[in-house]
Every structure is written in C-alpha cells, then in structure tokens.
Amino acid sequence: MFGLDKKDTRLLILVAILVALAPFILNPFPEGSGMAQFNAGYPDLMQRFVIFGIFAIGFNILFGLTGYLSFGHAAFLGVGSYAAMWMMKLLTMNVIPAIIVSVIVAGVFSLAVGWISLRRSGIYFSILTLAFAQMSYSLAYSVLTPITGGETGLQPKNLDPRILDAPLADGATPKAHLFGLKMGSSFDLSVGTWVFTFNAGYYVAAIVMLAAFYLSIRIFRSPFGLILRAVKSNQQRLNYTGLNSKPYTLAAFVISGMYAGLAGGLMVAMDTQVGAERMFWTASGEVVLMSILGGVGTLIGPVLGAGTIKYMENILSKINSDILHTWFAFLPDGLEDFIVTLIYPFVGKGWHLTLGLIFMLVVIFLPGGLVEGGQRISKFFGRKKTQKSAPNSKETPAE
Amino acid sequence: MEAIVLQILNGLDKGSAYALIAMGLTLIFGTLGVVNFAHGALFMIGAFCAVTLSRILSLSRTIVDETQKDFLGNPLKVDIPYVYDWFGEATGNAIIDWSVPLSILFAIPVMIAIGVIMERGLIKHFYKRPHADQILVTFGLAIVLQEIIKYYYGANPIPTPAPEAFKGSFDFGNFLGFDPNMIIYPYWRIIYFGFAAVIISAVFAFLQFTTFGMVVRAGMADRETVQLLGINIDRRFTLMFGIAAAVAGLAGVMYTPINSPNYHMGMDFLVLSFVVVVVGGMGSLPGAVAAGFLLGILESFASMREVLSVLPGLNQIIIYLVAIIILLTRPRGLMGRKGVMED
Numbered sequence: 001m002f003g004l005d006k007k008d009t010r011l012l013i014l015v016a017i018l019v020a021l022a023p024f025i026l027n028p029f030p031e032g033s034g035m036a037q038f039n040a041g042y043p044d045l046m047q048r049f050v051i052f053g054i055f056a057i058g059f060n061i062l063f064g065l066t067g068y069l070s071f072g073h074a075a076f077l078g079v080g081s082y083a084a085m086w087m088m089k090l091l092t093m094n095v096i097p098a099i100i101v102s103v104i105v106a107g108v109f110s111l112a113v114g115w116i117s118l119r120r121s122g123i124y125f126s127i128l129t130l131a132f133a134q135m136s137y138s139l140a141y142s143v144l145t146p147i148t149g150g151e152t153g154l155q156p157k158n159l160d161p162r163i164l165d166a167p168l169a170d171g172a173t174p175k176a177h178l179f180g181l182k183m184g185s186s187f188d189l190s191v192g193t194w195v196f197t198f199n200a201g202y203y204v205a206a207i208v209m210l211a212a213f214y215l216s217i218r219i220f221r222s223p224f225g226l227i228l229r230a231v232k233s234n235q236q237r238l239n240y241t242g243l244n245s246k247p248y249t250l251a252a253f254v255i256s257g258m259y260a261g262l263a264g265g266l267m268v269a270m271d272t273q274v275g276a277e278r279m280f281w282t283a284s285g286e287v288v289l290m291s292i293l294g295g296v297g298t299l300i301g302p303v304l305g306a307g308t309i310k311y312m313e314n315i316l317s318k319i320n321s322d323i324l325h326t327w328f329a330f331l332p333d334g335l336e337d338f339i340v341t342l343i344y345p346f347v348g349k350g351w352h353l354t355l356g357l358i359f360m361l362v363v364i365f366l367p368g369g370l371v372e373g374g375q376r377i378s379k380f381f382g383r384k385k386t387q388k389s390a391p392n393s394k395e396t397p398a399e
Numbered sequence: 400m401e402a403i404v405l406q407i408l409n410g411l412d413k414g415s416a417y418a419l420i421a422m423g424l425t426l427i428f429g430t431l432g433v434v435n436f437a438h439g440a441l442f443m444i445g446a447f448c449a450v451t452l453s454r455i456l457s458l459s460r461t462i463v464d465e466t467q468k469d470f471l472g473n474p475l476k477v478d479i480p481y482v483y484d485w486f487g488e489a490t491g492n493a494i495i496d497w498s499v500p501l502s503i504l505f506a507i508p509v510m511i512a513i514g515v516i517m518e519r520g521l522i523k524h525f526y527k528r529p530h531a532d533q534i535l536v537t538f539g540l541a542i543v544l545q546e547i548i549k550y551y552y553g554a555n556p557i558p559t560p561a562p563e564a565f566k567g568s569f570d571f572g573n574f575l576g577f578d579p580n581m582i583i584y585p586y587w588r589i590i591y592f593g594f595a596a597v598i599i600s601a602v603f604a605f606l607q608f609t610t611f612g613m614v615v616r617a618g619m620a621d622r623e624t625v626q627l628l629g630i631n632i633d634r635r636f637t638l639m640f641g642i643a644a645a646v647a648g649l650a651g652v653m654y655t656p657i658n659s660p661n662y663h664m665g666m667d668f669l670v671l672s673f674v675v676v677v678v679g680g681m682g683s684l685p686g687a688v689a690a691g692f693l694l695g696i697l698e699s700f701a702s703m704r705e706v707l708s709v710l711p712g713l714n715q716i717i718i719y720l721v722a723i724i725i726l727l728t729r730p731r732g733l734m735g736r737k738g739v740m741e742d
Contacts, residue, residue: 143712
C-alpha cells in the first residue's frame with residue numbers, strides 16, 4: 001500500500017491505530033483513583049508526544065542513516081517556531097500557512113548551516129553544528145530581540161496586523177485554529193469513572209506526524225536512503241565508486257532540518273508562544289537522547305524514545321515524597337522511610353538522574369536502544385519455542 | 400591603551416579556566432583517544448570540593464552564651480566551629496577564611512580518585528567503540544553527576560568567598576605607569592591567572608622532564624610499540640586520566656570565588672572548552688592552552704562598548720564565530736597534528 005511492502009504497511013497501520021486511539025490507551029486508570037497521576041492522556045502531553053516524535057524522526061534521518069551526529073538540531077526547531085509565530089502575527093491565525101512557512105524557513109536555514117558544517121565530519125561536525133546552534137541561541141537572546149522578542153519571547157497580540165483575518169471582537173484573544181477548528185478545543189468522553197479527552201490540536205499534529213512517519217519510511221527504503229547508509233558504513237569507498245556523497249548528506253541534513261522546523265511550527269500551532277530557550281544546546285541534546293534511547297537507525301525507535309522521555313518528564317517529575325509515602329504505607333515505618341529515601345532522588349525534581357542513568361545503561365548495554373531490547377526479548381522467547389519444537393523435528397526422518 | 404590592557408587582563412581569568420579545562424580534555428584525548436563530554440562535570444565537582452571543605456571546616460556546635468542577651472533578654476545561642484576548639488580562635492578563623500586555597504589539598508586526591516574510578520569503571524570499556532558512543536556515554540555520565548550534585552547541594556549558586564586578604568582590587572594602571580583608577584583588577588583574578596600558569600607549566604614539565612612523562616609521550620605517539628617494549632602503558636594512561644581530572648577540578652576549586660558554583664556550571668564551560676580544543680587543534684596541548692587564552696581575550700575585547708556599538712551582540716558569538724572560521728580555513732586547528740581525528 002502507498003508503495004510500501006507488507007511489513008512496512010503493517011507498521012504504519014499499527015502506528016496509525018495506536019496514535020488514533022492514544023486518548024484511550026494513555027488513560028488506563030479511572031479518574032480520581034490513586035493511579036490517575038500516571039495517566040498521560042491529557043492534550044498537552046499527547047501533543048508533545050507526537051511533536052517530539054516528528055523531531056526525533058527527522059533527527060534519525062540524519063544520524064541514523066548517515067551517522068553524522070548533530071548537536072545543534074534545536075536551532076532548526078527554534079527557527080521554525082519563530083517563522084510560524086510571525087506568520088500568525090502577520091498573516092492569519094490559521095495554522096496551515098504557519099506550518100508551511102516554518103518548514104521552508106527551517107529548510108533554508110539548515111541548507112546554509114549544513115553547507116558549511118558538512119565540510120567536516122566526525123566530532124568536528126558535531127562541534128560546528130553545536131557552534132551554529134549556540135550562536136543562533138545567543139543572537140535570539142540579544143541582538144535579534146526585535147524579531148525574537150528576546151527573553152520574553154513572542155506571543156500573538158490583539159494589535160498584530162493579521163491581514164487575512166477579520167478584526168477580532170473586543171476582548172477576544174487570538175487563538176490558533178484550522179479553518180475555524182480551534183486547536184485548543186477538546187471533547188470529553190466519560191465512560192464510567194474514566195474520562196477520555198479528544199483534542200483537536202492533538203489530532204492535527206497526529207495526522208502530520210503520520211505523514212512524516214510515512215515519508216521517513218519511504219526515505220529509508222529508497223535508493224537515496226541506501227546511499228545515506230553507505231555514507232555511514234564507509235564514506236571513502238562510496239567516493240571511490242565515483243559518487244560524490246556531499247549532495248546526499250546535505251540533502252539528508254536539510255530534510256532533517258525541515259522535520260525539526262515542522263515540529264517547531266506545530267509547537268507554535270498548539271501552544272502559541274515561543275522563546276529562545278528552545279534553541280539551547282540542552283534541547284539539542286534531548287533529541288539525541290530520544291533517538292538513542294529508542295533505537296538509532298530504526299523506523300519506530302525515535303518515536304518510542306520521544307514518547308518515553310516526554311512521559312518520564314511529565315509523569316515521573318510529578319511524584320513527590322508524599323506520594324511515595326502513601327505507596328509504601330503498607331510497610332513497617334522504618335522500612336517505609338528507608339525505601340522512600342532510597343527512591344526519592346530518582347523521581348520528582350530528580351527525574352533527570354533517572355534519565356541519565358537509563359541513557360548510560362542503554363548506550364553501554366543496548367546500543368540499539370529500546371527496539372533492540374524488544375528484539376532480544378522476542379528472540380529469547382522465540383529460541384525457547386524452537387528448542388521445544390526441536391525434538392519433534394527429530395522424529396521425522398530427515399533426508 | 401588603558402582600555403586594551405584592561406581587556407587583556409579581563410580575558411586572562413576566563414582564558415585561564417578555558418585553558419585548564421581544554422588541557423585536561425586534550426590530555427585525555429591524546430592519551431586514551433576518548434572524547435570526554437563529562438569533563439565539564441569534573442570542573443564542577445572540583446568547585447563543589449571547595450564548597451564541601453568550607454562546610455566541613457565551619458561545622459560547629461551550638462552553646463547558650465549567658466553573657467550575651469538578645470533584645471528580649473534571652474541568652475543568645477552561639478555557634479562555635481570545632482576548629483576553634485582544636486586550633487584556638489585566631490588560627491581557626493584563619494583556617495575558615497582560607498578554606499578555598501586549602502581545598503586545593505583536599506581536591507587533588509579526591510579528583511584523582513574520581514578520575515581513576517571513572518576510567519577503570521566506565522571509559523575503559525569504550526576504547527574500541529566509535530567516538531559517537533564515547534560522546535554519548537560521557538554525556539549521560541555528565542547528566543548523572545550533575546543531578547547528584549544538584550540533589551545534595553540544591554539548585555542555587557553557593558557563594559564561596561576568597562580569603563579576606565585577597566578581597567580588594569589592585570590598581571594595575573598605577574603599577575604600569577598609567578593614571579590611577581584606570582585599570583582596577585581584583586586580586587583573586589591575578590591569583591587565578593598565576594595559579595593556572597603554575598598548573599600548566601607543572602603539567603608540561605611533568606610530561607617533558609620526567610621518565611613517567613617520557614613514557615606517556617611515547618605512548619601517545621605509538622601505543623603499540625610502547626606496549627611491545629614491556630611497559631604497562633594502560634596503567635600510566637589511567638593515571639593521566641586522573642591527572643587530567645585533577646587539573647579540571649583545581650580549575651573549578653579556584654574559580655569558586657569568581658563565580659559562585661552551581662550544578663550546571665560544568666556544562667556551560669564544557670561547550671566552550673570543546674570549541675577551544677577544536678580551535679587549538681585536537682590532540683595538541685600547546686594548542687589547547689594558546690587557544691584558551693586567545694579566545695578568552697578575544698571574548699573580552701568583543702564585549703568592549705566601542706566594539707558593541709559597531710557590531711552589537713558580538714561578545715555572545717565571537718567564540719563560535721572564530722571556531723567556524725578556523726575549522727573551515729585550518730581544518731586541523733591552530734596547532735593540530737596531521738592524522739589526528741581525521742575520518
């Protein structure tokens with residue numbers, strides 16, 4: 001279907017079903033129960049899942065296929081966000097022009113950065129991209145304040161021109177919409193004690209994410225994708241075959257920059273504000289973490305990684321010592337306090353510690369990320385099955 | 400003229416910090432061939448060694464002093480540090496006052512131990528893995544170290560003052576024959592620069608004039624041949640990792656009075672130090688030191704009011720701009736050797 005083979009079609013459909021049913025899947029615990037804090041099915045977090053999924057998918061096209069480790073991808077996300085915000089300020093609050101322009105602007109910017117950075121490889125490439133991203137961040141904070149809003153960032157204001165929109169009614173605040181469908185509007189479905197929230201913005205972002213995911217499958221399976229893999233495994237040999245690898249790596253860089261811009265544009269569409277801190281190098285580091293954690297070079301890995309990290313960021317960081325005490329209340333007092341003090345550094349404000357530890361463990365023991373972990377587990381059970389069936393096969397005489 | 404001298408001086412202390420961290424990075428890279436993203440975290444741990452020691456020294460017992468009364472007439476509670484009991488009040492006061500310089504003695508063994516544990520426990524397993532994996536695992540380690548420090552010391556900067564004797568400023572202009580009050584420079588920054596110069600020369604002398612250093616240099620040039628000669632080069636390289644960690648730690652210890660330590664100071668310096676290493680030339684110690692001072696001074700020149708009025712925001716980006724220009728025109732950096740990190 002759509003030019004994909006059977007396996008990829010199955011993957012795409014599976015992802016589509018999961019994304020469509022996410023409000024149910026992510027809300028497994030009834031409202032008001034003790035476990036309700038583990039529910040991730042609220043619009044803000046679901047939107048972040050898919051948006052960072054797009055960001056990580058794009059990063060994976062560069063790092064997973066060509067092996068070029070960029071430490072400055074957040075700059076493209078930030079530039080895309082600013083472009084989208086200006087579209088909303090000048091043109092219309094409709095999200096379509098904002099998203100399209102954010103992709104184009106991020107693409108042009110990444111073309112310029114990539115054209116220079118790709119002259120070097122290895123760690124030099126990482127440092128160059130890092131330098132460009134930090135430069136963009138510093139400039140956005142200082143000199144470019146008229147364009148970027150500096151420390152306060154940008155928000156749509158009532159007095160912005162917005163030449164395509166009808167003037168706002170008195171007291172109304174500008175809200176992002178898709179042909180009148182407000183991004184913030186949602187529909188609550190109550191089933192017994194469960195409450196499922198269906199948010200318009202989430203579904204818009206989810207459809208974009210599915211399109212982006214489909215495109216990345218096509219890139220992975222195309223001859224272009226094969227050349228990118230060849231760059232990763234042996235660039236010199238590729239050059240000896242008479243092929244200039246530079247245009248291909250540059251194309252991969254620009255594509256992944258455009259994915260980042262798309263994610264930035266969607267961020268603005270969902271939550272109409274932008275600040276320079278989303279270009280800081282820790283944000284670039286975060287997308288690296290996502291890709292590695294999920295599994296670099298695999299199709300679904302980056303999405304898994306993005307989901308895991310955003311889930312941890314939002315859910316793990318909410319657990320405080322009171323909650324821990326209620327969990328372990330069944331234990332004798334001394335033991336309860338001991339276990340709580342043992343766990344406490346890893347949750348709440350310390351969730352970064354858990355993230356860092358998991359990340360290190362993944363890099364050391366599981367270089368293929370969560371996807372490789374899943375494969376190993378399934379292989380483990382698969383082997384058991386074959387061992388069981390092995391004696392049976394002996395009975396039948398072999399030729 | 401005064402302005403130029405002042406900017407050079409201003410650049411020296413930041414440049415010293417860059418040079419010290421970049422030298423440690425280069426030592427690790429040159430000996431073990433590992434790109435260490437956790438080096439900034441070592442700098443930060445050094446700074447927190449100073450915080451820890453000053454807290455240990457000012458540990459005190461509380462007594463109720465009947466002779467002093469607060470405004471309600473209740474007896475005051477007075478904290479008496481234990482060092483008063485041991486050394487008398489005058490000496491005890493001096494010890495607390497000099498806690499930052501004293502931390503040097505405390506930090507050296509701690510940092511060497513941390514460095515050796517890090518190398519044996521983690522980095523050892525990454526020699527044969529690609530550079531990207533080394534970057535990633537040390538990046539993860541940096542996050543973990545940073546979070547541990549944050550858990551124990553909190554997220555706010557902790558002021559750690561210099562000894563009372565170095566609190567003031569020195570009228571450098573008067574000293575050089577310019578008008579008085581034109582070039583005012585804090586004492587501690589002069590000391591920081593002097594300290595950095597001593598450490599840098601010590602490391603160079605250690606590598607250049609001792610047998611141990613000679614073997615290490617031979618190992619950097621050709622590890623396999625040195626091993627074939629029956630020398631346990633791994634153990635020496637491990638110790639070099641410890642020394643590099645100690646250099647970063649000492650840079651952190653002495654930096655605490657200039658900038659109150661907080662848990663993310665390491666990451667802030669790390670990014671810049673990597674740029675410094677790349678500008679200086681990967682694997683070249685003199686290059687790292689020279690580039691550190693050069694970029695520190697350039698940064699302070701770029702923040703002059705005259706420059707900013709022509710090119711606003713230049714001070715924010717000058718280091719990155721220089722790095723980009725150098726990497727594109729001289730791909731090996733200022734003093735890079737041929738064949739290092741060229742994939």
